[in-house]
Structure formats: structure tokens, C-alpha cells
Amino acid sequence: MDLFDSLMAEHRLYEQLLEALDQCVGMAEQGPEVPAADLSRFADAIEGFDRLCHQVKEERILLPMLVEIGMSADSGMIAAVRVEHEEERELVQALRKASTAGDVERIASVGFTLTDHARCHIYTEDTLLFPFARSRLSVPSMDKMTAAAAAFDHKMLEAGEYAAVAAIRDDLVARYAARPDCIQSRVSWAGTDD
Numbered sequence: 001m002d003l004f005d006s007l008m009a010e011h012r013l014y015e016q017l018l019e020a021l022d023q024c025v026g027m028a029e030q031g032p033e034v035p036a037a038d039l040s041r042f043a044d045a046i047e048g049f050d051r052l053c054h055q056v057k058e059e060r061i062l063l064p065m066l067v068e069i070g071m072s073a074d075s076g077m078i079a080a081v082r083v084e085h086e087e088e089r090e091l092v093q094a095l096r097k098a099s100t101a102g103d104v105e106r107i108a109s110v111g112f113t114l115t116d117h118a119r120c121h122i123y124t125e126d127t128l129l130f131p132f133a134r135s136r137l138s139v140p141s142m143d144k145m146t147a148a149a150a151a152f153d154h155k156m157l158e159a160g161e162y163a164a165v166a167a168i169r170d171d172l173v174a175r176y177a178a179r180p181d182c183i184q185s186r187v188s189w190a191g192t193d194d
């Protein structure tokens with residue numbers, strides 16, 4: 001498994017969390033049954049995924065390697081990835097703030113914007129950035145990145161960071177994405193033509 005395989009596997013885990021967040025935000029919009037603490041836990045899980053796992057590997061390992069082979073650091077795809085990561089961080093902070101304030105309208109607006117934004121970002125990386133990078137990077141560069149990512153993963157595993165983030169994510173996914181009404185809406189959505 002190279003760096004791109006592992007980043008895409010992390011995308012699939014992140015998508016489960018986004019599905020759970022959509023469900024939680026939808027429930028918050030409809031009634032008082034969703035505690036603000038759960039929305040803050042979504043913010044914790046997304047921040048953990050960002051700072052301790054996924055985005056940090058893209059920013060510290062992948063993007064510098066692309067700059068090394070001649071891509072501009074300040075424009076094009078690299079700049080776009082950095083901007084989107086920052087936008088996502090701002091949306092997570094806004095979600096935390098709205099949930100603390102109990103502002104349901106804002107929770108819904110920020111929450112759904114965040115999940116849309118994250119899905120678009122994932123789609124761009126899976127279908128454009130990663131295939132492009134794969135086609136341009138040499139085998140030694142790929143090996144160097146994969147080794148750097150493995151060393152980073154090892155450090156985070158040893159420190160217990162991955163287990164902590166996974167525990168929050170798994171709990172939220174089990175409680176929201178596995179709800180029958182969430183599964184039902186997923187099935188209905190998959191069956192539509194538009």
C-alpha cells in the first residue's frame with residue numbers, strides 16, 4: 001500500500017463520519033434531541049483527523065514532494081488544497097461555535113456546508129490530485145513519501161492519537177450513520193436519478 005492508497009482509505013473512513021454528521025445536523029434541525037456535546041465531538045473528530053492524521057500528511061509529505069518536482073507552491077492544485085484545508089478548519093470552528101451557542105439555524109447551515117465542502121475536496125483529491133501526482137512522481141519519490149507517512153503513522157499510533165480519534169469517530173458513526181433513518185435516506189438517495 002503506497003501513500004495514495006492509504007490516503008484514499010482514510011477518505012473512506014472520513015466519509016462515514018461526514019454521513020454521521022449530516023444525520024446529526026439534520027436531527028438538530030428538526031428537534032432538541034441532539035446534544036450540543038455531540039456536535040462538539042464531531043468537531044473534535046474532524047480536527048483530530050486533520051491535525052493528527054490525514055491533512056497533516058498531505059501538507060507535510062505530499063505537497064512538499066510535489067513542489068520538489070517543480071509544481072508551484074503558490075498556485076494551481078497545491079494552493080487550492082491548502083486553501084480548502086483552511087476553509088474546512090474555519091467551518092469546523094464555526095460548527096463548534098454554533099453548537100455551543102445552540103444556534104440551530106447556524107448549525108444546519110455550517111454543518112451541511114462543511115460536509116459538502118469536505119466531500120468535494122475528497123473527490124478532487126481522489127480523481128485529480130492523486131492520479132496526477134502518481135503519474136508525475138518517480139518510484140524513489142513515491143518510496144520516500146510512503147516511508148515518511150509510515151513513520152508518521154507509527155509515531156501517532158505509539159502516542160495513542162489514532163486510537164483516540166478512531167474511538168470518537170466510531171462512536172459517532174455507530175450512533176448516527178448506523179441509524180435506520182440514516183440508512184433509509186442513503187438507500188433512497190442512491191435510488192434517485194438526480
Ligand SMILES: [Fe+2]
Nearest residue numbers: 055058081125
Ligand atoms: Fe486534503
Ligand SMILES: [Fe+2]
Nearest residue numbers: 007058122125
Ligand atoms: Fe485528503
